[in-house]
Amino acid sequence: MRRRDFLSALVLTTSAGALTACASAPSGNEPVPVPDRVGPEELRRVRLRVGDQKGNSQSLLRSAGLDRAPYAIEWSTFTSGPPLLEAVSADAVDAGGVGNTPPLFAAAAKRDVKAISVSRGNVTSDALVVRKDSPLQRVEDLRGKKIAVARGSSAHGQILLNLRKIGMSPDDVQLVILQPADALGAFNSGDVDAWAIWDPYFSQVRLETGARVLTDGTGIAxxxxxxxxxxxxxxxxxxxxxxxxxxxxxxxxxxxxxxxxPERARAWAQDTGLPIEVTTPATEAGPNLPIPLDAEVIRSSQQLADAFVQAKEIPRPFRFADYVDTRFQPQLAAFH
Structure with missing residues (x-):
């Protein structure tokens, strides 16, 4: 789905008076009743609408030979997690994969969404980069500087936690809210001093510009x-x-x-058009692996949410547990 198509659909639906499909379901912070499963014949008629970022989930399934499901999958591409979750909440998309921070902003906005599974990956590619000739050498040097970031993305969380680690807050820097495509231009032109980013953008900017890592999520994310x-x-x-x-x-x-x-890197490159020189290091950094959606995940996510509230980046406190649904955990337990 192109973003303008989603926005047009959202405007039309809202002008009709309500997001009808969402109105029939519980609001995001209430339990959703588990309906009875349908049989194979009815399942074949399903069109599951899945949001993806840079071909991530789609190429992941294809590289494993798992892309042919007993139902149709309609893929939509988004540049980052926050707009993807807007589409999920509006019932324009059924589901999608995002990082650790977009669900917190969605919960704060009382979106009609639930976390249904979780995986854990490396935190070194969730990084804050500067141009190779930048005079900035430490996080402390960012005071008063411009940092490009997608609001509500995992990179936003990485900035917050790295600043907190040295006793700084987002008020001590200038956050320039940009989606990755616009942020890349601003970064290359020198309109911003640093860029908070994740893979595959991280591997791409390092390959294309020689960008230098100032810090990453190690020890905090x-x-x-x-x-x-x-x-x-x-x-x-x-x-x-x-x-x-x-x-x-x-x-x-x-x-x-x-x-x-290697198969994963090739599929990622084929689905997105990214060079194999980008997808290979992004893959070698360590893929996400499934973990239980349990009390520890909720605790850690709540801790990050509270940090955003304290920094006044999120306007109200909330319980992350209210936006978690563990109904699929029995089927997923074999992979943990």
């Missing part, structure tokens, strides 16, 4: 990625059944990608 579903999809028997299968396929593909990294 939890490395979580979440599969997020809309409450409307979870309440619908057919889509809920497809989501159960999709979550398992994704977990299987993550395990496969760890054992077959």
């Amino acid at each position: 939890n490395g979580y990625d979440f599969l997020i579903a809309g409450t409307a999809a979870l309440a619908d028997p057919a889509r809920n059944t497809a989501l159960a299968d999709f979550a398992v396929r994704l977990a299987k593909a993550q395990v496969f990608s760890d054992r077959h990294r």
